[in-house]
Amino acid sequence: MQKQSLVESVLDNLPVAVFAKDATDDFKFVLWNKKQEEITSLRAVKALGNDDYDLFSEESANYFRSVDKAVLKRGKLLKVPEEIIDTKHRGEVHLRTVKLPVKDEKTGHDLVVGISEDITEQVQSLRQLEHLNKNLVKTNKELADTQMQLIQAEKLESIGRLAAGVAHEVKNPLAMILLGVDYLSRGIDPDDGNVEMILTQMREAVERADRIVRGLVDFSSQRALSREPVKLDLVIEEVLLLVRHELTRTSTNVVIDIEDDLPHVFLDLSKFEQVMINLVINAVHAMHDTPKGELLIKGRSERIKDVIKNQGARKFEVFREGDRVVILDIIDNGTGIEKGDVSRLFDPFFTTKATGHGTGLGLSVAKKIVALHGGNLTLENREDGKGARARLILPTEIDTGKVSLVPKLLKEIDT
Amino acid sequence: MANKVLLVDDEAGFTQLLKMNLEKSGGYEVMIENDSTQALATALSFRPDAIVLDVVMPGMDGGDVQAQLQQSPRLSKVPVVMLTALVDSAELSEGAVAQAGTTTVLPKPVDLNLLLRVLEEVLPEG
Numbered sequence: 001m002q003k004q005s006l007v008e009s010v011l012d013n014l015p016v017a018v019f020a021k022d023a024t025d026d027f028k029f030v031l032w033n034k035k036q037e038e039i040t041s042l043r044a045v046k047a048l049g050n051d052d053y054d055l056f057s058e059e060s061a062n063y064f065r066s067v068d069k070a071v072l073k074r075g076k077l078l079k080v081p082e083e084i085i086d087t088k089h090r091g092e093v094h095l096r097t098v099k100l101p102v103k104d105e106k107t108g109h110d111l112v113v114g115i116s117e118d119i120t121e122q123v124q125s126l127r128q129l130e131h132l133n134k135n136l137v138k139t140n141k142e143l144a145d146t147q148m149q150l151i152q153a154e155k156l157e158s159i160g161r162l163a164a165g166v167a168h169e170v171k172n173p174l175a176m177i178l179l180g181v182d183y184l185s186r187g188i189d190p191d192d193g194n195v196e197m198i199l200t201q202m203r204e205a206v207e208r209a210d211r212i213v214r215g216l217v218d219f220s221s222q223r224a225l226s227r228e229p230v231k232l233d234l235v236i237e238e239v240l241l242l243v244r245h246e247l248t249r250t251s252t253n254v255v256i257d258i259e260d261d262l263p264h265v266f267l268d269l270s271k272f273e274q275v276m277i278n279l280v281i282n283a284v285h286a287m288h289d290t291p292k293g294e295l296l297i298k299g300r301s302e303r304i305k306d307v308i309k310n311q312g313a314r315k316f317e318v319f320r321e322g323d324r325v326v327i328l329d330i331i332d333n334g335t336g337i338e339k340g341d342v343s344r345l346f347d348p349f350f351t352t353k354a355t356g357h358g359t360g361l362g363l364s365v366a367k368k369i370v371a372l373h374g375g376n377l378t379l380e381n382r383e384d385g386k387g388a389r390a391r392l393i394l395p396t397e398i399d400t401g402k403v404s405l406v407p408k409l410l411k412e413i414d415t
Numbered sequence: 416m417a418n419k420v421l422l423v424d425d426e427a428g429f430t431q432l433l434k435m436n437l438e439k440s441g442g443y444e445v446m447i448e449n450d451s452t453q454a455l456a457t458a459l460s461f462r463p464d465a466i467v468l469d470v471v472m473p474g475m476d477g478g479d480v481q482a483q484l485q486q487s488p489r490l491s492k493v494p495v496v497m498l499t500a501l502v503d504s505a506e507l508s509e510g511a512v513a514q515a516g517t518t519t520v521l522p523k524p525v526d527l528n529l530l531l532r533v534l535e536e537v538l539p540e541g
Contacts, residue, residue, distance in 0.1 A: 171523070172426065172523075174524065179436055182440075182527045182528075183435055186440060197435075201431065248425075248471055249471055251476070
C-alpha cells in the first residue's frame with residue numbers, strides 16, 4: 001500500500017471535491033481527490049492522465065475547457081454558481097465550483113485547480129419547493145373560489161331558514177288587500193268614508209309585500225361584491241323587515257339607537273344583509289331562554305384612533321389611524337358565549353346548535369364578507385356578563401381597509 | 416242590538432280592514448285592541464259576544480290571552496276565534512275549522528267569508 005503524504009491525506013478527507021488540470025499538458029488531470037471520485041463516479045486511476053474529453057460528454061468538456069481557459073486568461077479565481085455533470089451512478093449531479101489558476105513552482109506548468117461542492121440535494125429541494133409553491137398558489141386560488149361558493153351555500157341555507165318567515169310576512173299584506181277587495185266588492189257607497197282609507201291600506205300592503213319579495217330577490221342573487229354608498233339605518237330597517245317574523249315569534253324587543261348623521265358606508269347590500277340577518281338570528285337564538293329578549297342595535301361613527309385607544313387591540317389593523325369608521329353593535333341579553341367557544345366562533349363548521357339547525361358556516365362567512373368590505377367583525381360577551389355583543393367596524397371610504405396599520409402604530413399598540 | 420266582536424291583533428292595518436268588513440257584512444259592533452297585554456282589560460269593559468284573537472303577537476301571545484280570558488268568570492264563556500298561520504289550512508281540511516270547547520281555530524291569512532260563517536255559528540242570535 002502506497003503511503004499517503006499529509007497533503008494527500010487532507011485532500012482525500014475534505015468534504016468537497018478537489019481536482020487539478022495541467023494546462024501546459026493538454027489540460028490532463030493531475031489531481032483527483034476522494035470526494036471527486038464519489039461525485040463523478042470516476043476513480044482517480046481512470047481520471048489522472050486523461051482530459052475532460054476522455055471522461056465527459058463533448059458538450060460538457062467544451063464547457064469545462066472554456067471556463068478553464070477563462071480562469072487562466074483572467075489569472076484569478078472564477079466562481080461557477082451551478083454546473084451539471086452526467087455521472088454513471090447518480091445521473092445528473094449539480095455542482096457549485098470555484099476554479100483558480102495555480103503556477104506549479106517545480107515544473108513551471110500552469111494548473112487549473114477546481115473545488116466543487118455537490119449541491120444536487122439543494123437544487124432538488126429548491127425544485128420541490130418551487131413545485132410546492134406553485135401548488136400552493138393553485139390551492140389558494142381554489143380556496144378563494146370555494147369560499148365564494150360557501151358564501152353562496154350559506155346564503156341558500158339562510159334563505160331556507162327565512163323562507164317560512166318571508167312567506168308569512170307576504171301572506172299578511174296580501175290578506176289585507178283581500179279584505180279591502182272584500183269590502184269594496186260588496187258595493188261602494190259614494191258617501192262611504194272608508195273607501196279612501198281602504199285604498200290607502202291596500203296600496204301600502206302591496207308596497208310592503210313588494211318590498212319583502214324584492215328584499216328576498218336581492219338577497220338570493222349571486223354576484224360579485226358590488227359596493228355602493230348606503231345609509232346604515234335604512235339597511236337595518238330592511239333587515240328587520242326580513243326577520244320580523246322571527247322577532248315576533250320569539251317576542252324579541254328591538255331597540256335601535258343609531259347616531260344622527262352617520263356617514264355613508266360602502267356596502268354590497270345583499271351580502272351585508274346576509275351578515276346582519278345572520279347576526280340578528282344568532283342573537284335571537286341566544287335569547288331563547290331569556291324571558292324578556294332584548295336586541296339592541298347601536299350605530300355610531302368614530303375616528304380609528306379612538307377605537308384603538310378604547311379597545312387596545314390589533315384587531316383593527318385593517319384601518320389606518322385617523323380613518324373614520326362606523327361601528328355597529330348588535331347586543332343581546334342571551335346566554336352569552338361559552339368560554340371554550342370564544343376562539344372557535346368564526347371557524348367554519350363550528351356550531352353550538354343541534355345537528356340540522358345550522359351549518360356552522362354563518363359566522364365564518366359573515367366574517368369573510370365583512371373582511372371583503374375592508375371591515376372587521378368581532379363577537380364577545382358583554383362586559384356586564386348579561387349576553388353577547390357582535391361588533392362590526394366598517395370603513396366610510398371605499399379604499400379603506402386594504403392598507404395595514406403603519407408599523408409605528410402597531411408598535412404603540414403592542415406596548 | 417248588534418253582537419259585539421273584539422279583535423285582538425298587533426297589526427293595526429289588518430284589524431282596521433277586518434273591522435270595516437265585519438261591520439259592513441256582518442252588522443257587528445267591532446272593537447280593536449292592538450296591544451295583547453291590554454286585551455283582558457279591554458274585553459272586561461267592552462263585554463264582547465265573541466273575541467277574534469291572533470296567535471303570534473309580541474308581548475303576550477294568543478295562548479296567554481286566551482288563558483287569561485278563561486280565568487275570568489265574566490269572560491270564560493265568550494267564544495274565541497283564534498287566527499294562526501302556524502297551522503296549515505290543508506290540515507284544517509278545506510277551510511273547515513278546528514273547535515275545542517269555546518275556541519275555534521282558523522288559519523291565517525283569514526278568509527272573510529269563513530270568519531263570518533264561524534261568527535254566525537258561535538254567536539247567539541243577535
